Amino acid sequence: MFENRQNSILGSLRRGSGQYGSIGSLKNSGRFGLQKSIRGSMLLQPKVVGAIGSLLCNGLPAKSVRITLYYKNGVKGKTYLDGINSDEKGAFMVRGKVNPILKIHPIVSIIHTCNEPDKRCYFVVPFQIPDYYVTNGNRLKYVYSVGSLELSKYHQGQKIECTKRLSRKIKKGLTNH
Numbered sequence: 001m002f003e004n005r006q007n008s009i010l011g012s013l014r015r016g017s018g019q020y021g022s023i024g025s026l027k028n029s030g031r032f033g034l035q036k037s038i039r040g041s042m043l044l045q046p047k048v049v050g051a052i053g054s055l056l057c058n059g060l061p062a063k064s065v066r067i068t069l070y071y072k073n074g075v076k077g078k079t080y081l082d083g084i085n086s087d088e089k090g091a092f093m094v095r096g097k098v099n100p101i102l103k104i105h106p107i108v109s110i111i112h113t114c115n116e117p118d119k120r121c122y123f124v125v126p127f128q129i130p131d132y133y134v135t136n137g138n139r140l141k142y143v144y145s146v147g148s149l150e151l152s153k154y155h156q157g158q159k160i161e162c163t164k165r166l167s168r169k170i171k172k173g174l175t176n177h
Helices: 002-015 023-028 031-039 164-176
Strands: 047-057 066-073 077-085 091-098 105-112 121-128 144-150 159-162
Touching: 047 066, 047 105, 066 091, 077 091, 105 144, 121 144
Parallel strands: 047 144
Antiparallel strands: 047 091, 066 077, 066 105, 105 121, 121 159
16 A cells, blocks of 8 residues: 555655656755755745835825835834835835844835924824835836826725823823813
């Protein structure tokens, strides 16, 4: 019975099909297949990611808006990859390269003050980049487009943040009343 199973495994290896791969892959993989899998692993190759878009505030180009590209990892929290301000036409492009061991989840964050009367506060609009746009290697193959965004509208996940000085004044104001 064991002989039949062994012959069927070898047969599938010779044909190059089945769950065992091919004989050539076993011969080239080294001891237990570890050498080749570690050396040529897709996990150890650099990963590149990029995003483009254009920003509008009340229908006009939003210039000098801060855009950051980062990814979250469980150990350090956020790892910064790139940051740029939008140009005179509201356009931007961010890109980053990282040598992670684990899978990354990149996020483009747009930080703006469109329609915010208090300039000590700002809106943060995050966009998670799908895994499809994270490319193995050194060249950027796919670029995620956030499109043309009107910043005066609410976007999913948007939050408002204020400087510490403002939050202290608000707390003092609440305690005095």
